[in-house]
Amino acid sequence: MNRFLSRRTFSALALMAACAFGVTGAAHAAEESADAFIKRVSSDILDSIKADKSIHNGDVNKIITLVDQRVMPNVNFLRMTASAVGPTWRQATPEQQKRLQEEFKILLVRTYSGALGQVSDQTIVVKPLRAAADDKEVMVKTEVRGKGDPIQLDYRVEKAADGSWKVYNMNVMGIWLVENYKTQFAQEINTKGVDGLIASLADRNKSNARAAK
Amino acid sequence: MMRMAFQRTGLTAFVLAVAVLSTGCATGPNANPKDPLEPMNRSISRFNDSLDENVLKPVATGYKDVTPELVQKGVRNVFNNLSDIWSTVNNGLQLKGRDTAESLMRSVVNTVFGIYGIFDVATPIGLERHPEDFGQTLGAWGVPDGPYVVLPLFGPSTLRDTAGMPVDTSVDYVRNLDHIPTRNSAMALRVVDKRTSLLGTSNLLTEAAIDKYSFTRDAYLQYRRNQVFDGNPPDEEDLPDPSAEPSAK
DSSP: OOGGGSHHHHHHHHHHHHHHHOOOSOOOOTTOOHHHHHHHHHHHHHHHHHHOHHHHTTOHHHHHHHIIIIIGGGBOHHHHHHHHHOGGGGGSOHHHHHHHHHHHHHHHHHHHHHHHTTOSSOEEEEOOOOSOTTOSEEEEEEEEESSSSOEEEEEEEEEOTTSOEEEEEEEETTEEHHHHHHHHHHHHHHHHHHHHHHHHHHHHHHHHHHHHO | OHHHHHHHHHHHHHHHHHHHHHHOOOOSTTOOTTOTTHHHHHHHHHHHHHHIIIIIHHHHHHHHHHSOHHHHHHHHHHHHHHHHHHHHHHHHHTTOHHHHHHHHHHHHHHHHTTTTTTSOOTGGGTOOOOOOOHHHHHHHTTOOOOSEEEETTTEEEEHHHHHHHHHHHHTOTTTTOSSHHHHHHHHHHHHHHHHHHTHHHHHHHHHHOSSHHHHHHHHHHHHHHHHHTTTOOSOOOOOOOGGGSTTOO
Protein backbone atom coordinates (compact mmCIF):
# COMPACT_ATOMS: atom_id res chain seq x y z
CA MET A 1 0.00 0.00 0.00
CA ASN A 2 3.01 2.16 -0.10
CA ARG A 3 4.29 4.18 -2.89
CA PHE A 4 7.58 2.37 -2.76
CA LEU A 5 5.88 -0.67 -4.20
CA SER A 6 4.26 1.13 -7.07
CA ARG A 7 4.31 0.11 -10.67
CA ARG A 8 7.24 2.34 -11.41
CA THR A 9 9.20 0.49 -8.78
CA PHE A 10 8.34 -2.61 -10.71
CA SER A 11 9.69 -1.28 -13.96
CA ALA A 12 12.69 0.01 -12.07
CA LEU A 13 13.32 -3.49 -10.82
CA ALA A 14 13.05 -4.69 -14.37
CA LEU A 15 15.66 -2.21 -15.42
CA MET A 16 17.77 -2.93 -12.42
CA ALA A 17 17.77 -6.58 -13.36
CA ALA A 18 18.37 -5.66 -16.94
CA CYS A 19 21.21 -3.32 -16.25
CA ALA A 20 22.92 -5.12 -13.46
CA PHE A 21 22.67 -8.55 -14.88
CA GLY A 22 22.08 -7.87 -18.52
CA VAL A 23 25.35 -6.23 -19.08
CA THR A 24 26.64 -7.04 -22.51
CA GLY A 25 29.57 -6.48 -24.74
CA ALA A 26 33.21 -7.38 -24.67
CA ALA A 27 35.51 -6.06 -22.00
CA HIS A 28 36.37 -2.60 -23.10
CA ALA A 29 39.60 -0.73 -23.05
CA ALA A 30 40.87 0.13 -19.59
CA GLU A 31 40.28 3.82 -20.16
CA GLU A 32 36.50 3.65 -20.14
CA SER A 33 35.02 5.75 -17.35
CA ALA A 34 32.54 4.31 -14.86
CA ASP A 35 29.61 6.31 -16.14
CA ALA A 36 30.39 5.39 -19.74
CA PHE A 37 30.51 1.74 -18.67
CA ILE A 38 27.03 1.95 -17.11
CA LYS A 39 25.68 3.86 -20.06
CA ARG A 40 27.00 1.36 -22.61
CA VAL A 41 25.85 -1.63 -20.63
CA SER A 42 22.36 -0.27 -19.90
CA SER A 43 21.70 0.71 -23.49
CA ASP A 44 22.95 -2.61 -24.80
CA ILE A 45 20.81 -4.63 -22.47
CA LEU A 46 17.71 -2.54 -23.00
CA ASP A 47 18.08 -3.04 -26.73
CA SER A 48 18.55 -6.77 -26.43
CA ILE A 49 15.50 -7.15 -24.18
CA LYS A 50 13.38 -5.10 -26.51
CA ALA A 51 14.53 -7.28 -29.40
CA ASP A 52 13.77 -10.62 -27.73
CA LYS A 53 10.12 -11.62 -27.50
CA SER A 54 10.69 -14.66 -25.32
CA ILE A 55 12.16 -12.52 -22.55
CA HIS A 56 9.02 -10.40 -22.66
CA ASN A 57 7.03 -13.57 -22.16
CA GLY A 58 9.09 -14.40 -19.08
CA ASP A 59 11.04 -17.41 -20.37
CA VAL A 60 13.16 -18.08 -17.29
CA ASN A 61 15.63 -20.43 -18.93
CA LYS A 62 16.31 -17.94 -21.66
CA ILE A 63 16.87 -15.22 -19.08
CA ILE A 64 19.26 -17.40 -17.08
CA THR A 65 21.26 -18.09 -20.23
CA LEU A 66 21.38 -14.39 -20.99
CA VAL A 67 22.52 -13.64 -17.47
CA ASP A 68 25.26 -16.28 -17.50
CA GLN A 69 26.71 -15.37 -20.84
CA ARG A 70 26.47 -11.63 -20.96
CA VAL A 71 25.73 -10.34 -17.50
CA MET A 72 27.84 -12.08 -14.94
CA PRO A 73 31.12 -11.08 -16.62
CA ASN A 74 30.30 -7.50 -15.67
CA VAL A 75 29.23 -8.13 -12.08
CA ASN A 76 31.40 -9.00 -9.10
CA PHE A 77 28.90 -11.48 -7.78
CA LEU A 78 31.37 -12.92 -5.30
CA ARG A 79 31.59 -9.56 -3.61
CA MET A 80 27.82 -9.02 -3.71
CA THR A 81 27.17 -12.35 -2.02
CA ALA A 82 30.00 -11.97 0.48
CA SER A 83 28.90 -8.52 1.66
CA ALA A 84 25.29 -9.66 1.96
CA VAL A 85 26.43 -12.61 4.09
CA GLY A 86 28.68 -10.40 6.20
CA PRO A 87 31.66 -11.36 8.41
CA THR A 88 30.52 -14.99 8.60
CA TRP A 89 31.56 -15.31 4.97
CA ARG A 90 35.16 -15.81 6.04
CA GLN A 91 34.25 -18.77 8.21
CA ALA A 92 32.34 -20.47 5.43
CA THR A 93 34.04 -23.29 3.53
CA PRO A 94 34.76 -22.77 -0.18
CA GLU A 95 32.00 -25.26 -0.94
CA GLN A 96 29.51 -23.26 1.17
CA GLN A 97 30.62 -20.04 -0.49
CA LYS A 98 30.03 -21.57 -3.88
CA ARG A 99 26.56 -22.79 -2.93
CA LEU A 100 25.63 -19.41 -1.45
CA GLN A 101 26.53 -17.68 -4.69
CA GLU A 102 24.62 -20.18 -6.79
CA GLU A 103 21.42 -20.02 -4.77
CA PHE A 104 21.55 -16.24 -4.36
CA LYS A 105 21.96 -15.84 -8.09
CA ILE A 106 19.00 -18.09 -8.86
CA LEU A 107 16.90 -16.16 -6.34
CA LEU A 108 17.70 -12.82 -7.95
CA VAL A 109 17.33 -14.03 -11.53
CA ARG A 110 14.06 -15.77 -10.84
CA THR A 111 12.44 -12.97 -8.92
CA TYR A 112 13.40 -10.36 -11.45
CA SER A 113 12.74 -12.40 -14.58
CA GLY A 114 9.05 -11.53 -14.46
CA ALA A 115 9.95 -7.87 -14.25
CA LEU A 116 12.01 -8.00 -17.43
CA GLY A 117 8.81 -8.36 -19.43
CA GLN A 118 7.84 -4.86 -18.29
CA VAL A 119 10.61 -3.14 -20.21
CA SER A 120 9.12 -1.12 -23.03
CA ASP A 121 10.12 2.37 -24.04
CA GLN A 122 12.38 3.34 -21.15
CA THR A 123 15.67 5.13 -21.57
CA ILE A 124 18.54 5.64 -19.15
CA VAL A 125 19.97 9.02 -18.27
CA VAL A 126 23.36 8.84 -16.56
CA LYS A 127 23.94 11.74 -14.19
CA PRO A 128 27.24 13.61 -14.08
CA LEU A 129 29.86 11.57 -12.25
CA ARG A 130 31.23 12.90 -8.99
CA ALA A 131 34.51 11.06 -8.64
CA ALA A 132 38.22 11.54 -9.17
CA ALA A 133 39.76 10.01 -12.27
CA ASP A 134 41.76 7.46 -10.28
CA ASP A 135 38.95 6.31 -7.94
CA LYS A 136 38.71 2.53 -7.72
CA GLU A 137 35.17 2.51 -6.35
CA VAL A 138 32.59 4.86 -7.76
CA MET A 139 28.87 5.47 -7.41
CA VAL A 140 27.12 6.04 -10.72
CA LYS A 141 23.71 7.66 -10.45
CA THR A 142 21.20 7.17 -13.22
CA GLU A 143 17.59 7.89 -13.88
CA VAL A 144 15.17 5.72 -15.82
CA ARG A 145 12.80 7.70 -17.93
CA GLY A 146 9.66 6.31 -19.46
CA LYS A 147 5.99 6.72 -18.77
CA GLY A 148 5.33 8.38 -15.45
CA ASP A 149 7.81 9.72 -12.97
CA PRO A 150 11.54 9.12 -13.46
CA ILE A 151 13.00 6.31 -11.38
CA GLN A 152 16.24 6.62 -9.45
CA LEU A 153 18.66 3.78 -10.19
CA ASP A 154 22.21 3.91 -8.78
CA TYR A 155 25.16 1.56 -9.02
CA ARG A 156 28.33 0.98 -7.09
CA VAL A 157 31.10 -0.10 -9.44
CA GLU A 158 34.68 -1.11 -8.77
CA LYS A 159 37.71 -1.23 -10.98
CA ALA A 160 38.93 -4.80 -11.37
CA ALA A 161 42.60 -5.76 -11.63
CA ASP A 162 42.37 -5.92 -15.43
CA GLY A 163 41.04 -2.35 -15.56
CA SER A 164 37.43 -3.25 -16.40
CA TRP A 165 34.53 -2.09 -14.27
CA LYS A 166 32.33 -4.45 -12.28
CA VAL A 167 29.00 -3.73 -10.63
CA TYR A 168 28.91 -4.84 -6.99
CA ASN A 169 25.75 -3.20 -5.62
CA MET A 170 22.81 -1.22 -6.93
CA ASN A 171 19.79 0.60 -5.62
CA VAL A 172 16.38 1.39 -6.95
CA MET A 173 14.66 4.41 -5.41
CA GLY A 174 17.16 4.39 -2.59
CA ILE A 175 16.87 0.71 -1.70
CA TRP A 176 20.30 -0.94 -1.89
CA LEU A 177 20.09 -4.56 -2.91
CA VAL A 178 22.91 -5.98 -0.80
CA GLU A 179 21.88 -4.04 2.33
CA ASN A 180 18.35 -5.30 1.96
CA TYR A 181 19.44 -8.92 2.06
CA LYS A 182 21.98 -8.45 4.83
CA THR A 183 19.56 -8.49 7.77
CA GLN A 184 17.66 -11.53 6.57
CA PHE A 185 20.86 -13.44 5.89
CA ALA A 186 22.14 -12.57 9.36
CA GLN A 187 18.88 -13.79 10.90
CA GLU A 188 19.20 -17.15 9.18
CA ILE A 189 22.86 -17.51 10.07
CA ASN A 190 22.26 -16.62 13.73
CA THR A 191 19.57 -19.20 14.16
CA LYS A 192 20.53 -21.96 11.73
CA GLY A 193 24.12 -21.37 10.65
CA VAL A 194 25.53 -21.04 7.14
CA ASP A 195 24.05 -24.34 6.00
CA GLY A 196 20.69 -23.16 7.31
CA LEU A 197 20.93 -20.06 5.15
CA ILE A 198 21.82 -22.14 2.10
CA ALA A 199 18.85 -24.41 2.82
CA SER A 200 16.49 -21.44 3.20
CA LEU A 201 17.66 -19.96 -0.09
CA ALA A 202 17.26 -23.31 -1.83
CA ASP A 203 13.76 -23.75 -0.36
CA ARG A 204 12.73 -20.31 -1.50
CA ASN A 205 14.03 -21.05 -4.99
CA LYS A 206 12.17 -24.34 -5.12
CA SER A 207 8.86 -22.83 -4.07
CA ASN A 208 9.36 -19.95 -6.53
CA ALA A 209 9.97 -22.50 -9.29
CA ARG A 210 6.80 -24.36 -8.34
CA ALA A 211 4.78 -21.14 -8.29
CA ALA A 212 6.01 -20.28 -11.77
CA LYS A 213 4.52 -23.44 -13.20
CA MET B 1 -12.16 17.31 10.93
CA MET B 2 -8.89 18.11 12.58
CA ARG B 3 -10.37 16.98 15.88
CA MET B 4 -11.56 13.72 14.38
CA ALA B 5 -8.17 12.97 12.95
CA PHE B 6 -6.54 13.48 16.30
CA GLN B 7 -9.13 11.36 18.04
CA ARG B 8 -8.31 8.59 15.64
CA THR B 9 -4.62 8.99 16.40
CA GLY B 10 -5.40 8.80 20.07
CA LEU B 11 -7.13 5.52 19.48
CA THR B 12 -4.23 4.22 17.40
CA ALA B 13 -1.81 5.23 20.15
CA PHE B 14 -3.91 3.41 22.70
CA VAL B 15 -4.05 0.27 20.59
CA LEU B 16 -0.29 0.48 20.11
CA ALA B 17 0.32 0.91 23.82
CA VAL B 18 -1.82 -2.09 24.71
CA ALA B 19 -0.17 -4.18 22.05
CA VAL B 20 3.31 -3.21 23.22
CA LEU B 21 2.51 -4.04 26.82
CA SER B 22 1.05 -7.38 25.93
CA THR B 23 3.72 -8.55 23.54
CA GLY B 24 6.80 -6.94 25.03
CA CYS B 25 9.79 -5.70 23.14
CA ALA B 26 12.16 -7.61 20.93
CA THR B 27 15.16 -9.00 22.70
CA GLY B 28 17.80 -11.58 21.93
CA PRO B 29 20.54 -11.83 19.34
CA ASN B 30 18.29 -10.83 16.46
CA ALA B 31 16.90 -7.70 18.05
CA ASN B 32 17.11 -4.85 15.59
CA PRO B 33 17.75 -1.40 17.10
CA LYS B 34 15.52 0.18 14.46
CA ASP B 35 12.70 -2.21 15.24
CA PRO B 36 12.16 -2.54 19.01
CA LEU B 37 8.49 -3.38 18.45
CA GLU B 38 9.25 -6.31 16.17
CA PRO B 39 7.00 -8.94 17.80
CA MET B 40 4.02 -6.62 17.65
CA ASN B 41 4.88 -5.42 14.16
CA ARG B 42 5.10 -8.97 12.92
CA SER B 43 1.66 -9.85 14.17
CA ILE B 44 0.15 -6.71 12.67
CA SER B 45 1.89 -7.57 9.38
CA ARG B 46 0.29 -10.99 9.45
CA PHE B 47 -3.08 -9.40 10.09
CA ASN B 48 -2.57 -6.96 7.22
CA ASP B 49 -1.38 -9.73 4.90
CA SER B 50 -4.38 -11.92 5.55
CA LEU B 51 -6.76 -8.99 5.17
CA ASP B 52 -5.05 -8.17 1.90
CA GLU B 53 -5.12 -11.74 0.67
CA ASN B 54 -8.81 -12.20 1.47
CA VAL B 55 -10.33 -8.82 0.70
CA LEU B 56 -8.20 -6.16 -0.88
CA LYS B 57 -6.27 -8.17 -3.45
CA PRO B 58 -9.34 -9.93 -4.88
CA VAL B 59 -11.17 -6.60 -5.10
CA ALA B 60 -8.21 -4.91 -6.80
CA THR B 61 -7.85 -7.79 -9.24
CA GLY B 62 -11.53 -7.55 -10.10
CA TYR B 63 -11.30 -3.79 -10.53
CA LYS B 64 -8.35 -4.21 -12.85
CA ASP B 65 -10.09 -6.86 -14.95
CA VAL B 66 -13.42 -5.09 -15.27
CA THR B 67 -12.59 -1.40 -15.52
CA PRO B 68 -11.35 -0.01 -18.83
CA GLU B 69 -7.71 1.01 -18.68
CA LEU B 70 -8.54 4.58 -19.63
CA VAL B 71 -10.88 4.89 -16.66
CA GLN B 72 -8.27 3.41 -14.32
CA LYS B 73 -5.76 5.93 -15.56
CA GLY B 74 -8.21 8.78 -15.08
CA VAL B 75 -8.96 7.69 -11.53
CA ARG B 76 -5.27 7.51 -10.71
CA ASN B 77 -4.63 10.92 -12.23
CA VAL B 78 -7.39 12.53 -10.18
CA PHE B 79 -5.96 11.17 -6.92
CA ASN B 80 -2.43 12.12 -7.96
CA ASN B 81 -3.61 15.61 -8.72
CA LEU B 82 -5.17 15.95 -5.29
CA SER B 83 -1.96 14.81 -3.66
CA ASP B 84 0.07 17.26 -5.77
CA ILE B 85 -1.75 20.11 -4.04
CA TRP B 86 -0.60 18.84 -0.63
CA SER B 87 2.88 18.20 -2.05
CA THR B 88 3.00 21.87 -2.99
CA VAL B 89 2.47 22.83 0.64
CA ASN B 90 5.06 20.35 1.89
CA ASN B 91 7.63 21.39 -0.69
CA GLY B 92 7.00 24.94 0.49
CA LEU B 93 7.48 23.97 4.14
CA GLN B 94 10.80 22.43 3.16
CA LEU B 95 11.76 25.64 1.35
CA LYS B 96 12.25 23.89 -1.98
CA GLY B 97 11.49 26.78 -4.27
CA ARG B 98 11.59 25.06 -7.61
CA ASP B 99 9.73 21.93 -6.53
CA THR B 100 7.07 24.06 -4.87
CA ALA B 101 6.56 26.07 -8.02
CA GLU B 102 6.45 22.97 -10.22
CA SER B 103 4.00 21.18 -7.94
CA LEU B 104 1.77 24.24 -7.86
CA MET B 105 1.94 24.60 -11.64
CA ARG B 106 1.10 20.91 -12.01
CA SER B 107 -2.02 21.22 -9.88
CA VAL B 108 -3.18 24.32 -11.72
CA VAL B 109 -2.47 22.96 -15.20
CA ASN B 110 -4.01 19.56 -14.49
CA THR B 111 -7.06 20.94 -12.71
CA VAL B 112 -7.81 23.48 -15.43
CA PHE B 113 -6.66 21.82 -18.63
CA GLY B 114 -6.81 18.23 -17.44
CA ILE B 115 -10.45 18.59 -16.33
CA TYR B 116 -10.12 18.26 -12.54
CA GLY B 117 -7.03 16.16 -12.98
CA ILE B 118 -8.56 13.37 -15.06
CA PHE B 119 -5.84 13.90 -17.64
CA ASP B 120 -2.24 14.46 -16.67
CA VAL B 121 -1.22 17.17 -19.09
CA ALA B 122 1.53 18.55 -16.87
CA THR B 123 3.98 15.66 -17.16
CA PRO B 124 4.28 15.81 -20.98
CA ILE B 125 5.14 19.51 -20.80
CA GLY B 126 7.97 18.81 -18.38
CA LEU B 127 6.38 19.50 -15.01
CA GLU B 128 7.43 16.52 -12.93
CA ARG B 129 5.80 15.27 -9.75
CA HIS B 130 7.58 15.92 -6.49
CA PRO B 131 5.50 13.91 -4.03
CA GLU B 132 6.04 15.04 -0.45
CA ASP B 133 4.04 14.25 2.65
CA PHE B 134 4.26 15.66 6.14
CA GLY B 135 6.42 12.79 7.39
CA GLN B 136 9.03 13.79 4.81
CA THR B 137 8.73 17.41 5.84
CA LEU B 138 9.40 16.43 9.45
CA GLY B 139 12.38 14.39 8.23
CA ALA B 140 13.70 17.34 6.26
CA TRP B 141 13.40 19.44 9.40
CA GLY B 142 15.65 16.97 11.18
CA VAL B 143 13.16 14.79 13.04
CA PRO B 144 14.64 11.28 13.22
CA ASP B 145 12.70 8.22 11.97
CA GLY B 146 12.12 6.69 15.36
CA PRO B 147 11.21 3.02 15.64
CA TYR B 148 9.72 1.14 12.72
CA VAL B 149 5.98 0.67 13.14
CA VAL B 150 3.55 -1.45 11.16
CA LEU B 151 0.13 0.13 11.33
CA PRO B 152 -3.05 -1.89 11.07
CA LEU B 153 -4.49 -1.39 7.56
CA PHE B 154 -1.88 1.23 6.57
CA GLY B 155 1.20 -0.99 6.64
CA PRO B 156 4.86 0.02 7.08
CA SER B 157 5.59 3.32 8.81
CA THR B 158 7.85 4.85 11.40
CA LEU B 159 7.03 6.73 14.56
CA ARG B 160 7.82 10.00 12.77
CA ASP B 161 5.73 9.16 9.72
CA THR B 162 2.87 8.03 11.94
CA ALA B 163 3.05 11.34 13.77
CA GLY B 164 2.87 13.11 10.42
CA MET B 165 -0.21 11.19 9.29
CA PRO B 166 -2.88 13.15 11.20
CA VAL B 167 -1.59 16.30 9.54
CA ASP B 168 -1.80 14.64 6.12
CA THR B 169 -5.31 13.35 6.78
CA SER B 170 -6.60 16.57 8.32
CA VAL B 171 -6.05 18.37 5.02
CA ASP B 172 -7.00 15.39 2.87
CA TYR B 173 -9.49 16.70 0.36
CA VAL B 174 -11.23 13.35 -0.11
CA ARG B 175 -11.61 12.71 3.61
CA ASN B 176 -13.06 16.17 4.09
CA LEU B 177 -15.83 15.83 1.52
CA ASP B 178 -19.13 16.86 3.14
CA HIS B 179 -21.32 14.36 1.32
CA ILE B 180 -20.63 11.25 3.38
CA PRO B 181 -21.57 8.53 0.81
CA THR B 182 -19.40 10.27 -1.78
CA ARG B 183 -16.59 10.58 0.72
CA ASN B 184 -16.71 6.91 1.63
CA SER B 185 -16.88 5.78 -1.98
CA ALA B 186 -13.99 8.04 -2.93
CA MET B 187 -11.87 6.78 -0.05
CA ALA B 188 -12.60 3.17 -0.95
CA LEU B 189 -11.85 3.83 -4.60
CA ARG B 190 -8.55 5.41 -3.65
CA VAL B 191 -7.52 2.34 -1.67
CA VAL B 192 -8.53 0.03 -4.51
CA ASP B 193 -6.66 2.16 -7.03
CA LYS B 194 -3.53 2.06 -4.89
CA ARG B 195 -3.72 -1.69 -4.43
CA THR B 196 -4.29 -2.18 -8.16
CA SER B 197 -1.09 -0.34 -8.95
CA LEU B 198 0.73 -2.77 -6.67
CA LEU B 199 -0.62 -6.00 -8.10
CA GLY B 200 2.54 -6.63 -10.09
CA THR B 201 4.95 -6.02 -7.25
CA SER B 202 3.36 -7.74 -4.28
CA ASN B 203 4.22 -11.20 -5.62
CA LEU B 204 7.76 -10.08 -6.24
CA LEU B 205 8.16 -9.16 -2.58
CA THR B 206 7.05 -12.59 -1.50
CA GLU B 207 9.36 -14.30 -3.94
CA ALA B 208 12.46 -12.16 -3.44
CA ALA B 209 12.50 -12.41 0.34
CA ILE B 210 13.50 -15.18 2.69
CA ASP B 211 11.74 -13.29 5.47
CA LYS B 212 9.15 -11.03 3.89
CA TYR B 213 8.72 -9.02 7.08
CA SER B 214 12.32 -7.89 7.49
CA PHE B 215 12.76 -7.48 3.75
CA THR B 216 9.81 -5.10 3.64
CA ARG B 217 11.00 -3.27 6.74
CA ASP B 218 14.54 -2.71 5.48
CA ALA B 219 13.28 -1.65 2.08
CA TYR B 220 10.80 0.77 3.61
CA LEU B 221 13.36 2.38 5.92
CA GLN B 222 15.89 2.79 3.10
CA TYR B 223 13.22 4.11 0.77
CA ARG B 224 11.93 6.73 3.20
CA ARG B 225 15.42 7.90 4.07
CA ASN B 226 16.14 8.30 0.39
CA GLN B 227 12.90 10.25 -0.08
CA VAL B 228 13.65 12.61 2.79
CA PHE B 229 17.00 13.41 1.18
CA ASP B 230 15.52 13.55 -2.32
CA GLY B 231 17.69 10.78 -3.67
CA ASN B 232 20.97 11.94 -2.14
CA PRO B 233 21.25 10.59 1.40
CA PRO B 234 24.49 11.75 3.03
CA ASP B 235 27.23 9.57 4.51
CA GLU B 236 26.08 6.30 3.00
CA GLU B 237 28.83 4.00 4.07
CA ASP B 238 29.87 1.21 1.79
CA LEU B 239 29.53 -2.31 3.16
CA PRO B 240 32.80 -4.12 3.86
CA ASP B 241 33.76 -6.82 1.39
CA PRO B 242 34.55 -10.02 3.31
CA SER B 243 35.62 -11.77 0.10
CA ALA B 244 38.52 -9.33 -0.22
CA GLU B 245 40.18 -10.53 2.97
CA PRO B 246 43.24 -12.69 2.43
CA SER B 247 41.65 -15.43 4.56
CA ALA B 248 38.62 -15.61 2.31
CA LYS B 249 39.73 -18.46 0.15
